[in-house]
Amino acid sequence: MSYLQKLRETTPLIHNLTNEVVMNFTANGLYAIGAAPVMSKALDEVSDMATITNGVLLNIGTLTSSDVEAMFLAGKAANKKGIPVVLDPVAAGATSYRLETCHKLLEELDITAIRGNAGEIAALIGDEQWASRGVDARGNGDVVSLAQKAAATFRTLIVLTGETDVIASEDETVVCRNGTPLLGSVTGTGCLFSSVLTAFLTLEGPAIEKATEAIRTYTVASEMAAEHPQVKGPGTLHPYFLDALYAITPEDVEKRLVR
Amino acid sequence: MSYLQKLRETTPLIHNLTNEVVMNFTANGLYAIGAAPVMSKALDEVSDMATITNGVLLNIGTLTSSDVEAMFLAGKAANKKGIPVVLDPVAAGATSYRLETCHKLLEELDITAIRGNAGEIAALIGDEQWASRGVDARGNGDVVSLAQKAAATFRTLIVLTGETDVIASEDETVVCRNGTPLLGSVTGTGCLFSSVLTAFLTLEGPAIEKATEAIRTYTVASEMAAEHPQVKGPGTLHPYFLDALYAITPEDVEKRLVR
Amino acid sequence: MSYLQKLRETTPLIHNLTNEVVMNFTANGLYAIGAAPVMSKALDEVSDMATITNGVLLNIGTLTSSDVEAMFLAGKAANKKGIPVVLDPVAAGATSYRLETCHKLLEELDITAIRGNAGEIAALIGDEQWASRGVDARGNGDVVSLAQKAAATFRTLIVLTGETDVIASEDETVVCRNGTPLLGSVTGTGCLFSSVLTAFLTLEGPAIEKATEAIRTYTVASEMAAEHPQVKGPGTLHPYFLDALYAITPEDVEKRLVR
Numbered sequence: 001m002s003y004l005q006k007l008r009e010t011t012p013l014i015h016n017l018t019n020e021v022v023m024n025f026t027a028n029g030l031y032a033i034g035a036a037p038v039m040s041k042a043l044d045e046v047s048d049m050a051t052i053t054n055g056v057l058l059n060i061g062t063l064t065s066s067d068v069e070a071m072f073l074a075g076k077a078a079n080k081k082g083i084p085v086v087l088d089p090v091a092a093g094a095t096s097y098r099l100e101t102c103h104k105l106l107e108e109l110d111i112t113a114i115r116g117n118a119g120e121i122a123a124l125i126g127d128e129q130w131a132s133r134g135v136d137a138r139g140n141g142d143v144v145s146l147a148q149k150a151a152a153t154f155r156t157l158i159v160l161t162g163e164t165d166v167i168a169s170e171d172e173t174v175v176c177r178n179g180t181p182l183l184g185s186v187t188g189t190g191c192l193f194s195s196v197l198t199a200f201l202t203l204e205g206p207a208i209e210k211a212t213e214a215i216r217t218y219t220v221a222s223e224m225a226a227e228h229p230q231v232k233g234p235g236t237l238h239p240y241f242l243d244a245l246y247a248i249t250p251e252d253v254e255k256r257l258v259r
Numbered sequence: 260m261s262y263l264q265k266l267r268e269t270t271p272l273i274h275n276l277t278n279e280v281v282m283n284f285t286a287n288g289l290y291a292i293g294a295a296p297v298m299s300k301a302l303d304e305v306s307d308m309a310t311i312t313n314g315v316l317l318n319i320g321t322l323t324s325s326d327v328e329a330m331f332l333a334g335k336a337a338n339k340k341g342i343p344v345v346l347d348p349v350a351a352g353a354t355s356y357r358l359e360t361c362h363k364l365l366e367e368l369d370i371t372a373i374r375g376n377a378g379e380i381a382a383l384i385g386d387e388q389w390a391s392r393g394v395d396a397r398g399n400g401d402v403v404s405l406a407q408k409a410a411a412t413f414r415t416l417i418v419l420t421g422e423t424d425v426i427a428s429e430d431e432t433v434v435c436r437n438g439t440p441l442l443g444s445v446t447g448t449g450c451l452f453s454s455v456l457t458a459f460l461t462l463e464g465p466a467i468e469k470a471t472e473a474i475r476t477y478t479v480a481s482e483m484a485a486e487h488p489q490v491k492g493p494g495t496l497h498p499y500f501l502d503a504l505y506a507i508t509p510e511d512v513e514k515r516l517v518r
Numbered sequence: 519m520s521y522l523q524k525l526r527e528t529t530p531l532i533h534n535l536t537n538e539v540v541m542n543f544t545a546n547g548l549y550a551i552g553a554a555p556v557m558s559k560a561l562d563e564v565s566d567m568a569t570i571t572n573g574v575l576l577n578i579g580t581l582t583s584s585d586v587e588a589m590f591l592a593g594k595a596a597n598k599k600g601i602p603v604v605l606d607p608v609a610a611g612a613t614s615y616r617l618e619t620c621h622k623l624l625e626e627l628d629i630t631a632i633r634g635n636a637g638e639i640a641a642l643i644g645d646e647q648w649a650s651r652g653v654d655a656r657g658n659g660d661v662v663s664l665a666q667k668a669a670a671t672f673r674t675l676i677v678l679t680g681e682t683d684v685i686a687s688e689d690e691t692v693v694c695r696n697g698t699p700l701l702g703s704v705t706g707t708g709c710l711f712s713s714v715l716t717a718f719l720t721l722e723g724p725a726i727e728k729a730t731e732a733i734r735t736y737t738v739a740s741e742m743a744a745e746h747p748q749v750k751g752p753g754t755l756h757p758y759f760l761d762a763l764y765a766i767t768p769e770d771v772e773k774r775l776v777r
Contacts, residue, residue, distance in 0.1 A: 021541040021557050023280040027446035032493050037446070038350065039280055042323050045356040052353055064560050064584075066323075091556065094570055097563040185764065187545035187555070230489065230748065234550050235760025242494025246444070282539040286705035291752050296705070297609065298539055301582050304615040311612055325582075489748065501753025505703065 002250035003203050003213045008034035012054040012202040015078075016195055017041055017071050019061025019090065022188030025238075029192040032245040033217075035199035041070040050077035054202040057195045058105060060098055061090040068101055075109040084112035084201040088194035092116065093123030106154055112201055113157040113211065114150065115194040118143050121150050121160050148173060157207050159197060159215065161190060167211045174212045177258040179219035180226035185234035186241070193218050196245075213253075220256045221248045261509035262462050262472045267293035271313040271461040274337075275454055276300055276330050278320025278349065281447030284497075288451040291504040292476075294458035300329040309336035313461040316454045317364060319357055320349040327360055334368040343371035343460040347453035351375065352382030365413055371460055372416040372470065373409065374453040377402050380409050380419050407432060416466050418456060418474065420449060426470045433471045436517040438478035439485035444493035445500070452477050455504075472512075479515045480507045520768035521721050521731045526552035530572040530720040533596075534713055535559055535589050537579025537608065540706030543756075547710040550763040551735075553717035559588040568595035572720040575713045576623060578616055579608035586619055593627040602630035602719040606712035610634065611641030624672055630719055631675040631729065632668065633712040636661050639668050639678050666691055675725050677715060677733065679708060685729045692730045695776040697737035698744035703752035704759070711736050714763075731771075738774045739766045 013036045016026055027037040040049055043066065050056070056078040058071045078085045089102045102124055105111065114121070122129065127146065147160040147168035160166040165176040183189045193215070200214035201207060221244035225231060228240045272295045275285055286296040299308055302325065309315070315337040317330045337344045348361045361383055364370065373380070381388065386405065406419040406427035419425040424435040442448045452474070459473035460466060480503035484490060487499045531554045534544055545555040558567055561584065568574070574596040576589045596603045607620045620642055623629065632639070640647065645664065665678040665686035678684040683694040701707045711733070718732035719725060739762035743749060746758045 019557070020279050020538050021545050021555075024283060024446060024542060027280050028493060028497070031444050031446060037280075038353070039278070039321050040354075041321070042356065044324060045322075045354040048354040048356065062557050062559070063563075065562060094556070095558075095563040095566040097560065097566065185549050187542060187549060233761030233764035234546065235757035235762075235764065238546070238760075239494035239498055239757055242497075243492030244494075246492035246494065279538050283542060283705060286539050287752065287756070290703050290705060296539075297612070298537070298580055299613075300580070301615065303583060304581075304613040307613040307615065498753035498757055501756075502751030503753075505751035505753065 003200055003205065003210050004217055004250055006203050007199055010203070011036050012199045013038060013052060014055050014057055014195055014198050015040070015049045015053040015074060016057045016059070017067065017074055018057060018059035018191060018195070021061060022191040025188040026192050026195050028242055029245060030195055030199060032242045033196055033199070037195070041067050043070055043073065046070045046074040047077040049074065050081050050083070053083070055084045055086070055198040057086050057088065057198045059088040059090060059191055059194060060101055061191060063098065063101060071105060072108065075105065079110045084198060085109060086194055086198040086201065087111050087114045088191060089114065089116045089120045089124055090191065092120045099123060111154070111156050113159055113197060113207065114154065115159040115161065115197055117162050117190060118146060118160060121146055121158060125150050125153050144173060144175065157211060159211050161193060161215070165215050165219065167208055167215065169208050172208050174208060176212065176215050176219065178216060178223060178256065180222045182226050182234060182237050183222045186238055216253050216257060217248060220253045221245045223256060224248065224252065262459055262464065262469050263476055263509055265462050266458055269462070270295050271458045272297060272311060273314050273316055273454055273457050274299070274308050274312040274333060275316045275318070276305070276326065276333055277316060277318035277450060277454070280320060281450040284447040285451050285454050287501055288504060289454055289458060291501045292455055292458070296454070300326050302329055302332065305329045305333040306336040308333065309340050309342070312342070314343045314345070314457040316345050316347065316457045318347040318349060318450055318453060319360055320450060322357065322360060330364060331367065334364065338369045343457060344368060345453055345457040345460065346370050346373045347450060348373065348375045348379045348383055349450065351379045358382060370413070370415050371466065372418055372456060373413065374418040374420065374456055376421050376449060377405060377419060380405055380417060384409050384412050403432060403434060416470060418470050420452060420474070424474045424478065426467055426474065428467050431467050433467060435471065435474050435478065437475060437482060437515065439481045441485050441493060441496050442481045445497050475512050475516060476507060479512045480504045482515060483507065483511065521718055521723065521728050522735055522768055524721050525717055528721070529554050530717045531556060531570060532573050532575055532713055532716050533558070533567045533571040533592060534575045534577070535564070535585065535592055536575060536577035536709060536713070539579060540709040543706040544710050544713050546760055547763060548713055548717060550760045551714055551717070555713070559585050561588055561591065564588045564592040565595040567592065568599050568601070571601070573602045573604070573716040575604050575606065575716045577606040577608055577709055577712060578610070578619055579709060581616065581619060589623060590626065593623065597628045602716060603627055604712055604716040604719065605629050605632045606709060607632065607634050607638045607642055608709065610638045617641060629672070629674050631677055631715060631725065632672065633677040633679065633715055635680050635708060636664060636678060639664055639676060643668050643671050662691060662693060675729060677729050679711060679733070683733050683737065685726055685733065687726050690726050692726060694730065694733050694737065696734060696741060696774065698740045700744050700752060700755050701740045704756050734771050734775060735766060738771045739763045741774060742766065742770065
C-alpha cells in the first residue's frame with residue numbers, strides 16, 4: 001500500500017506552530033490530502049497538545065519571542081513522545097534573529113527533517129554562495145551538494161524544494177523533478193508542503209521513502225491543478241490545487257513521474 | 260419577512276474574537292451573507308468596540324492568555340449593552356486549558372448561545388461517551404439528548420452541528436438535516452457558522468427560530484455550492500460556498516428543506 | 519515603460535505590518551502583480567528587515583500594543599533608509615485607540631502616503647460629516663475636498679478609495695472612476711491595495727503618477743475579474759481577481775480607462 005493510502009487511513013493529526021500568513025491554507029491543505037490540523041501557540045497548552053497529536057511542524061515565518069518559547073515546549077513534548085518534528089526555516093537568512101532561532105531549535109530539539117528552499121538551507125549552513133532574499137531563493141549553486149552538506153552538518157533529513165527537489169539523508173539522496181512553476185506564485189505552498197511532509201513522516205517506514213512520496217504526490221498534484229482548464233493564474237491555482245490534493249491517487253503519481 | 264432578509268437590511272456588525280486560522284474566511288462569509296465583520300483582540304479597545312457592534316463571537320480556536328482577557332472584556336461590554344454573545348468552544352476537550360477557559364467564560368458571562376460539534380459540547384458537560392480529537396468530533400452518542408442536556412446544564416441555547424444539526428433550548432428542540440459532507444473538509448466552516456449565527460441572533464425574534472433559520476440557510480447554501488458543476492473538492496467548494504451565501508434566498512431554503 | 523512593467527522587473531519586496539485577517543490575501547496579491555511580501559511584527563527583527571526590503575506598509579486593522587511598537591521600529595528604519603512608508607488607517611474612527619495610534623504614527627514617522635476610505639480619512643482629520651462604522655465608510659461628503667484637506671493637513675499623499683478614487687497631494691488632485699462594486703464584498707481588497715500602492719511607490723518617478731497608475735491597474739483588474747463568466751459573487755471574484763492582477767497589462771488599463 002502507498003504511504004498516501006496509509007495517510008488517508010490514519011488521518012494523522014499535525015500540530016502546526018506556523019506563520020499567520022499560511023494558517024488557513026495549511027489547514028485546508030492538510031484536510032484535503034487526508035490529514036488533520038491543529039494550531040496552537042499558547043504556552044498554556046502547547047505541551048499538552050502532544051498527547052493527542054501525531055507530529056509537529058515548526059515554521060518560523062512570522063516569529064515572536066513567545067512563539068519561540070512555544071516551539072521549544074511543543075518540540076520537547078514531541079521528542080519525549082517520539083513523534084516527528086519538522087523545521088521550516090522560512091527566510092532563515094533574512095535576519096540574525098531568524099538564523100539564531102533556527103540554530104537553537106536544531107541544537108536543543110531532535111529535528112526529524114528540515115524543509116526549505118536553497119537560500120534557506122544555505123543560510124543554515126552559512127553557505128554564502130546562495131543569497132536569501134526575503135522568503136524567496138536566488139543563486140546558482142548545486143542544490144544536490146547543498147542538501148547533502150546540510151544533511152551531514154545537522155545529521156538529519158533535508159528536503160530542499162525548488163525547480164529541482166532534493167531529499168538527502170546522511171547516506172542517501174533522491175532528486176525529484178515534477179511540479180509547476182506557477183506554484184511559486186501562491187504564497188504558502190512551501191509552508192503547506194512542510195506540514196504535508198510532517199504528516200507523511202508520522203507513518204511507519206524509512207524516512208527518505210516517505211519524504212520522496214510526499215514530494216512526488218505534492219508536485220504531481222500541482223501539475224494536475226495547473227493543467228485544469230479553469231486555471232489561468234495563481235488565484236485559480238489555489239482552489240484547484242486543493243482539489244487535486246484531495247483527489248490524487250498513487251496511480252496519478254506513478255503515471256506522471258519525471259525520472 | 261425572513262430573518263435572512265432582515266439581516267441583509269440591517270447588516271449587523273459582528274465583533275469576532277476568533278482564531279487566526281479562520282479570520283479571513285469568517286470576514287468574507289459575513290460579508291457574503293449580508294452582515295459585516297470587525298476583528299480585534301487588543302485590550303486597549305475591545306470594550307470600546309461594543310459601542311459600534313451588534314453582536315460578539317468568542318471562538319477559542321487559537322487562544323492566548325491575552326485573548327482570554329480580551330474575551331472577558333468584550334463579553335462584559337456586550338452583556339452591558341444587551342447584545343448577543345456566542346461561544347464557539349473549538350476543540351474544548353483537547354486540553355485542560357481550553358476546557359477551563361470555556362467554563363470560566365460560561366460562568367462569568369451571559370452567553371446567548373453555544374455552537375459546537377458533538378465532541379465539543381460533550382467535553383463542556385463532561386460526557387465521556389463522545390471523544391474529542393483535535394477540532395473534529397467522533398463518537399456515536401445521541402446528539403439530540405446531548406444538546407438537550409447541555410442546554411439544561413448551561414441554561415442557554417445549544418446549536419450542535421454535524422451530520423444532523425440540533426438546536427436545543429431549555430424547553431424546545433429542533434433537528435435539521437440539510438448540508439453536504441464536503442463542508443467538513445473546508446477548515447473554518449463551523450467557525451464561520453458561529454459568526455453567522457451571531458449575526459442572526461442580533462435580530463428581533465425568538466432565539467430558537469433565528470438559530471433554526473441560520474442553520475438552514477447555511478446548510479442549504481452548502482448544498483447549492485456542492486452541486487455547482489465547477490465544484491469537485493474542498494478547494495473549489497470554498498469560493499462557490501461564499502457565492503452561495505451571497506446569492507441564497509428564503510425561497511432556496513424553503514425549496515430544499517429536508518423535513 | 520509603464521510603472522507596472524518596472525514593478526515586474528524589479529519585484530520590490532514589501533514589508534507588511536498588517537492585520538491578521540488579510541495577510542494571506544495580501545501576500546498572494548503582491549506575488550500576483552509581480553512584487554513580493556515579507557511579514558514580521560517581531561520586535562527582535564522588524565528594524566533589521568529594512569536592510570532587505572524596498573517599502574513598508576503599516577495597517578492598523580488588528581492592532582496590539584506590541585504591533586504599534588513594531589510599526590515605529592519598522593517605520594523609523596524605513597525612513598532612515600529612505601524607502602516609502604504607507605499608512606492604512608483601518609477603521610480609524612472606530613475607537614480612540616486606533617485614532618490616537620494613527621496620529622502618533624503620522625507625527626513621529628515620515629509617511630509617504632495614507633490610503634483609506636472616506637470614513638477613515640475623515641476620522642483622521644476630525645471631519646464629522648463622514649461617519650465611520652467598523653471598517654466600512656458611510657456618508658455623502660465631497661470626497662475630492664476631503665482628500666485635499668487631508669493632504670494639506672498631513673502634508674502627504676492621500677489615496678482615498680471608494681466608488682470614486684481620489685489621489686491628492688498638496689498641489690495636485692487626480693480622480694479615478696474604474697472598478698466594480700463587488701470588490702467591496704471581498705475582505706481585504708482595500709488592505710491589499712495599500713500594499714500594492716507601496717510597491718508602486720518604491721519605483722522612480724513622481725508619487726502622484728505612480729499612485730494613479732496603481733489605482734487604475736488595480737481597479738481595471740477588478741473589472742476584468744468581475745466580467746469573467748465564472749464569477750458570480752465575492753467567493754469566485756477572489757481567485758479570478760488574483761489571476762487578473764497576474765495577467766493585466768498596461769494596454770488593458772489604457773483600453774478600459776474611464777475618463
